[in-house]
Every structure is written in C-alpha cells, then in structure tokens.
Amino acid sequence: MEIRIDLAPKELRKAPELKSPPFGKIFTPHMFIMKYEEDQGWYSPEIKPFSEIKLHPAAIVLHYAQTVFEGLKVYWGIDGRIRLFRVWDHINRLNRSAERMCIPTLNSELVFEAIKTLVLIDKDWIPKEKGSALYLRPFIFATEGTLGLKVSREYLFLIIASPVGAYYKEGFDPVKIYVTEDYIRACPGGPGDVKTGGNYAASLKAQAIAQNKGYTQVLWLDAIERKYVEEVGSMNIFFYLEEELVTPMLTGSILPGITRDSVLKLAPLLGVPAKERKITIEEVIEGIERKTLKECFGTGTAAVITPVGKIFYKGRDYIINREETGKITRLFFEYITGIQYGEKEDPFKWTTLLED
Numbered sequence: 534m535e536i537r538i539d540l541a542p543k544e545l546r547k548a549p550e551l552k553s554p555p556f557g558k559i560f561t562p563h564m565f566i567m568k569y570e571e572d573q574g575w576y577s578p579e580i581k582p583f584s585e586i587k588l589h590p591a592a593i594v595l596h597y598a599q600t601v602f603e604g605l606k607v608y609w610g611i612d613g614r615i616r617l618f619r620v621w622d623h624i625n626r627l628n629r630s631a632e633r634m635c636i637p638t639l640n641s642e643l644v645f646e647a648i649k650t651l652v653l654i655d656k657d658w659i660p661k662e663k664g665s666a667l668y669l670r671p672f673i674f675a676t677e678g679t680l681g682l683k684v685s686r687e688y689l690f691l692i693i694a695s696p697v698g699a700y701y702k703e704g705f706d707p708v709k710i711y712v713t714e715d716y717i718r719a720c721p722g723g724p725g726d727v728k729t730g731g732n733y734a735a736s737l738k739a740q741a742i743a744q745n746k747g748y749t750q751v752l753w754l755d756a757i758e759r760k761y762v763e764e765v766g767s768m769n770i771f772f773y774l775e776e777e778l779v780t781p782m783l784t785g786s787i788l789p790g791i792t793r794d795s796v797l798k799l800a801p802l803l804g805v806p807a808k809e810r811k812i813t814i815e816e817v818i819e820g821i822e823r824k825t826l827k828e829c830f831g832t833g834t835a836a837v838i839t840p841v842g843k844i845f846y847k848g849r850d851y852i853i854n855r856e857e858t859g860k861i862t863r864l865f866f867e868y869i870t871g872i873q874y875g876e877k878e879d880p881f882k883w884t885t886l887l888e889d
C-alpha cells in the first residue's frame with residue numbers, strides 16, 4: 534500500500550528551539566493515519582498535517598476502551614545519524630496488544646514504513662541534545678458508533694510524534710515509591726501484559742494517593758496474594774539483591790517491557806548475573822534491612838532507567854543505598870543510552886538507522 538503524503542504549509546513545518554521540551558505536550562506538524570473497515574481491511578494510509586480528529590459520540594473506544602498503544606523513541610546520534618531503538622519489537626508488541634483486544638492487526642512492514650516516512654518528514658523536530666528524543670506514539674482505537682458492547686467493525690490507526698527532553702534535568706536522582714495493598718494494576722487473565730488504555734485509567738487512583746503522600750510512583754503487588762512484586766508505576770522493576778540482578782518473571786500480569794528485556798540481555802555482557810523469578814515484597818524489605826539489597830530501579834522507554842531510593846511499605850519508609858543512584862543502575866543507564874545515541878557498540882543490533 535502506498536502512503537499518501539499531504540504536507541503541512543512551510544511556516545508550520547519549521548521546528549522551534551527544542552531545549553528540553555516537556556513530556557508529550559508538543560507535537561510535530563505531521564501525523565500518520567489509516568482506517569479500517571470490516572469489509573475493506575486496513576486502507577488509505579496517509580501522512581497529513583497534525584490535526585484534531587472527528588469521532589462519533591458513540592465510538593466504541595469512548596465507552597468501552599477498545600484501544601491499544603505503543604511508545605518508542607527516535608534518537609539523534611552523536612554522529613548526526615537518526616536511530617530507532619528496537620522498532621520491530623515495538624511493532625510486534627503493538628500487534629500482540631491488538632490481538633488481545635480483538636483489534637485487527639497491522640502489516641508490520643507498513644507500520645515500519647509509516648514510522649520511517651513520518652520521522653524523515655519531521656526530522657527537524659528530533660531534539661539533538663543528549664538525553665532528549667522524538668517520542669513516537671502509535672495507537673489504534675475502535676470508532677464504530679454504537680452503544681452495543683461488541684467488537685468494533687471500524688478503527689483508526691495513528692502515529693503522532695512528540696519531541697521530549699532529557700528525563701533527568703536535575704540529575705539522575707532516585708524516586709520514592711509507595712507499595713499499595715488496596716489497589717492492583719493487573720490480574721491473571723486480565724490485559725495487564727498488553728498496552729491498552731484501560732490499564733492506565735485504572736491505575737490513576739492509587740497513583741494519586743501515592744502522590745498525595747509525597748511519593749512519585751506506586752509499587753504494584755500481585756492481585757491474588759498481594760505478596761509478589763510486579764511493576765513500579767508503568768515501568769518494570771529490578772533489584773540488585775545478593776550481588777545478582779533480579780526482576781519479576783513474566784506471569785501474565787506484567788507488561789513485557791522492551792527496556793526490561795534489554796537489561797536482561799545486556800547483563801551477561803556487562804558481567805552482572807541476572808535472573809527472572811518471583812520476588813516477594815517481604816524479601817525486598819528484608820534485603821533492604823540487611824543491606825543485601827543494594828539497588829533498585831524501574832525500566833521503561835520514557836526514562837530508560839529510574840533509580841528507586843525509598844520504598845514505603847506497611848506504614849514505614851525503607852531507604853535503599855542512602856537514596857543515591859547505585860553503580861549497577863548507572864552502568865545499565867549509560868550502556869543503553871550509549872547504544873541509543875550511537876556512542877556504544879550495539880551488540881544485538883537493536884538500533885535501526887534512518888536515512889533519506
């Protein structure tokens with residue numbers, strides 16, 4: 534399928550000064566859009582000026598949340614070349630999420646072509662400062678106008694792009710997290726392992742409570758026993774415990790993060806033993822008290838690695854590594870961002886160079 538291109542007027546295409554733009558508020562002048570109808574399949578892929586979209590007030594997504602999304606980044610390398618990080622993994626995960634939500638999957642090659650074409654058209658909007666990037670948000674949602682609860686017969690797929698600044702403007706400082714025992718993020722059999730809107734709407738309440746108490750993120754426990762650690766906010770979680778990096782194994786209610794996978798794959802190369810297994814919150818607390826748990830961090834595309842310095846559990850705060858960013862945390866942050874900006878060797882060929 535040929536992607537139709539309709540460029541925005543020249544005066545709208547000029548990029549502003551992009552010094553540490555706030556997350557997700559500024560958008561490039563173009564977007565990709567494609568439609569789906571049951572009897573036609575996906576059709577009319579198009580890149581056009583960024584604009585609002587019209588929706589039927591009974592569009593299924595607005596009422597029943599049939600929708601999925603991805604988040605990936607484009608980096609301006611130190612060599613002036615444009616790199617995508619693990620783009621095929623993001624495309625595959627988008628299709629896995631779609632499949633779970635009864636949304637028709639997309640042709641992966643076409644999605645890649647759409648990303649590439651959009652990024653090259655708006656390439657002046659990729660911030661150049663180290664740490665900043667162009668964040669891409671592909672998403673699909675159900676547009677059929679009906680209040681009947683059913684699988685939609687119509688969809689829209691869009692890709693929008695937003696220049697984002699370095700996550701750590703004031704240094705790489707550890708966050709404080711709050712273990713919630715009252716709320717859960719995901720349960721076995723639920724859609725916690727895919728990126729679908731409702732998961733995030735459902736997480737806001739616990740997040741608001743944590744923030745009101747002065748914590749940055751929620752630490753989520755498993756739904757059944759409230760005993761096993763699952764994720765932190767919308768990031769995966771790692772602990773450096775007894776000289777080994779451990780992260781909860783993927784049991785079906787944990788989102789299989791691509792940054793998580795990158796840490797696990799790089800660990801042996803960096804000489805750090807790493808393991809996926811079930812981890813109890815009691816074990817974490819005990820590790821902190823005995824000082825065998827030396828570091829903790831979250832992983833996700835937005836911040837790559839987020840150090841954790843404090844955990845609130847059952848009425849008490851537990852401090853990790855004097856609330857300082859640890860060596861292992863820093864090692865993975867430096868290595869992964871090094872690959873993304875073309876400073877370090879890319880042993881797994883995770884980056885894709887984009888060229889006109």
Ligand SMILES: *Cc1c(COP(=O)(O)O)cnc(C)c1O
Nearest residue numbers: 767768769788790791792833834
């Ligand atoms: C997106 C996401 C992550 C991180 O995934 P990455 O692929 O590393 O960006 C982790 N947990 C949740 C719930 C997520 O939505």
